[in-house]
Amino acid sequence: MGIANPVEILRRLAAGRVELIVVGMAAGVLRGAPVTTVDLDIVHRRHPENVARLLRVLGDLDATYRHDPRRLRPAESHLVSPGHQLLDTAYGDLDCLGTVGEGLSYEDLVARAPQMDLGDGLVVHVIDLPTLIELKEQAGRPKDLAVLPVLRATLAETLRRS
Amino acid sequence: MTDAKPAAAPAPREPDIDDNGVDLAQIRAMLDLEPAERLARVAQFTNALVEMRALNGNRQSG
Numbered sequence: 100m101g102i103a104n105p106v107e108i109l110r111r112l113a114a115g116r117v118e119l120i121v122v123g124m125a126a127g128v129l130r131g132a133p134v135t136t137v138d139l140d141i142v143h144r145r146h147p148e149n150v151a152r153l154l155r156v157l158g159d160l161d162a163t164y165r166h167d168p169r170r171l172r173p174a175e176s177h178l179v180s181p182g183h184q185l186l187d188t189a190y191g192d193l194d195c196l197g198t199v200g201e202g203l204s205y206e207d208l209v210a211r212a213p214q215m216d217l218g219d220g221l222v223v224h225v226i227d228l229p230t231l232i233e234l235k236e237q238a239g240r241p242k243d244l245a246v247l248p249v250l251r252a253t254l255a256e257t258l259r260r261s
Numbered sequence: 262m263t264d265a266k267p268a269a270a271p272a273p274r275e276p277d278i279d280d281n282g283v284d285l286a287q288i289r290a291m292l293d294l295e296p297a298e299r300l301a302r303v304a305q306f307t308n309a310l311v312e313m314r315a316l317n318g319n320r321q322s323g
Contacts, residue, residue, distance in 0.1 A: 103304045103311075106297055128303050129296045133287035137307055191304075217297040225296075248281035249288075256288050 103191030105139040108160065110221050111190075115156035118144040120212040120224040122199055122231065124246065129215055130228045132253040134246055138185075138192035143178065144205040145197055150178045153195065160188035200234045228254040 105125055112119060121129060123140030143153050154175060163170040165187035173184050173195070181197035181204070198204050212224040226234075232250050235243040277286040291299050 102308050105300055105304055125300065128291075128299050131288060131292040131299060133284065133291045135303055135307055137311075215296045217300075218295065221297070248279075248283050252279055252281070252283040252285060253288050253291075256285065256292060260292065 103137065105191060106217060106221070107190045108139055108188060108193055109217065109223055110219075111160060112141070112153070112156050113221055113223060115152050115159075117153045117156055118146075118149050118205065119153075120205060120208050120226055122196065122208075122226045122234070123194070126226045126231055127228070127246070127250055127253070129217075129225045130231070130253065131257060132228075132246075132249050134249055138194050140194045140196060140199075142196045142199055142203075142205050142208060145179050145181075147175075147179065150175055153178055157186065157188070157193075157195075160190060160193070162186040162188045162193065165192060200237050203234075228257065 119141040124136035184195040211230040215225045
């Protein structure tokens, strides 16, 4: 893994007009949770035109499958599927998720992912904390359950401030 | 004898750690940052750990 720069990945995806939602712990961090993560998880819109735009940006990012010694590159057939594409890029790990949770797609989630302004004109959809908590509860794996207290406390503090 | 009103009791201080052991002060500090700064702070910390591990020859230790 090289030097991670998730903001640069998002900047390039936005410049390439890729429709996506930031999910996972990067979303938790953007929403204020003090947790560490080493990858950027996105749910991308699986419409063919969006997948074509995503593929172009992934090519620019030199994205390859990170668990495959052949360093295969993602193809359109992978990105239109509901599966998870776990990639290594020039700016760190990027997971492109066709769906999350119980088959939830970009269209299912976008209303629960208000846009956030990351500065310099970069605006991205980021899953809200209640939905992120719901997804972690549904996943129910030890690694998901472990972060729930921090996410719930972050939500409580956010609500207290609003 | 004066008519001075007693000083208002200071507002109770919010606890820094909740019942689950979550560091609420860290959450407050994160919420005080802009979103991009939050992500940059975590990435910077992670990158530093990765760099230290590389300097240590990526050795695993128990």
